[in-house]
Amino acid sequence: MRNAKTVMSLLTAGTVMCSFAAEEAKPAAKPAEAPKPAAKPAEPEIWAKLPDVVAQIGDKKITKQEVLKTLLAQMPDGKIPPMLIGQLDNAAPGIIKGIVDQQLLEAAAEKAGFKPSKEQALKALKAQWEKAGKEDRERYSQMLQLQNKTIDQDHEEKASNPQIQKQIAMDEFIKGKVGEPAVTEAEARKYYDEHKKEFTTPADQPGTFRASHILIMADDKADDAAKKAALDQINAISAELKKDPAKFEALAREKSSCPSKENGGSLGAFSDKDMVPEFQKALEGLKEGEISAPVKTQFGYHIIRRDKLQGEKVESFDRLKEPLTGYLKQQKQMQAFMDYMAQLEKDNGVKFFVTMPELK
DSSP states (O other), X not given: OXXXXXXXXXXXXXXXXXXXXXXXXXXXXXXXXXXXXXXXXXXXXXXXXXXXXXXXXXXXXXXXXXXXXXXXXXXXXXXXXXXXXXXXXXXXXXXXXXXXXXXXXXXXXXXXXXXXXXXXXXXXXXHHHHXXXXXXXXXXXXXXXXXXXXXXXXXXXXXXXXXHHHHHHHHHHHXXXXXXXXXXXXXXXXXXXXXXGGGEEOOOOTTOEEEEEEEEEOOTTSXXXXXXXXXXXXXXXXXXXXXXXXXXXXXXXXXXXSGGGGGTTEEEEEOTTSSOHHHHHHHHTSOTTOBOOXXXXXXXXXXXXXXXXXXXXXXXXXHHHHHHHHHHHHHHHHHHHHHHHHHHHHHTTEEESSOOEEOO
């Protein structure tokens, strides 16, 4: 499924986000004629082809030097990394639009009475924490433990940061403008039906194999004691599987040294050239569902199960309904945000003197 940025991330990404969105955009109508500034400032070499005044909000002129200064303030050590230099000409329209829109949003939020505060930031951070998934909360809590911090201390520290206060105040203002759009099950179903290919896993190709394995590592450089310990362990696992082959996935998760343990030992589909010869020979000697005796390779000792090749698989709508609904909600928020910004630009008499991209 496609990735979708939330409306709130558009704001927090700021001008840098807009710059890369502009690279794949189509040019719109011919830009307006740029007014001449009173005194011509020094031209940044990287934007030599741009006019000195790149945009105007009412009577307020936005110069390319102002845009460059804002951009440099976001860069490490105030310098543009060499890898980005070549992209700046194409990125300029998006950067300029991002800075103009940011100024419009800040002015609109201030006019509406939205002011950054620690209290507002603390409330928003706690609300975000409550909405976070269990796994995300556990992972973040573990990270904080390494820093000898509690979640309350983390919230307090962030809420005291003026930049975070400003960001959260702006988020709250935008939420009020774009709202919380509803997505019906019928809309999600329609999207699913029209994009079913995106949720389809093709069938395994002829000539491929599927297998799962349990690996006890003992490479050729291991000493005799380590090799014997590994052999004893794989033999014990083999004996257990002879009694109950259904325990294969559970034993793989518990005992295997291969990252495939997270998938119950499954290696997925592969060709006969992808595995070392000893592994492939043992695999080809198995019938579907059959489990091998221990097999020695350069990596250690394996127990291999030959798995059935898979046909085409389509993810069910029931499994995808929740993420699809979230994605479509984000799309509606994005469109509402873009509509609001277009109206804000119109109401404030914004003019751009560089060719603006038409975002897809």
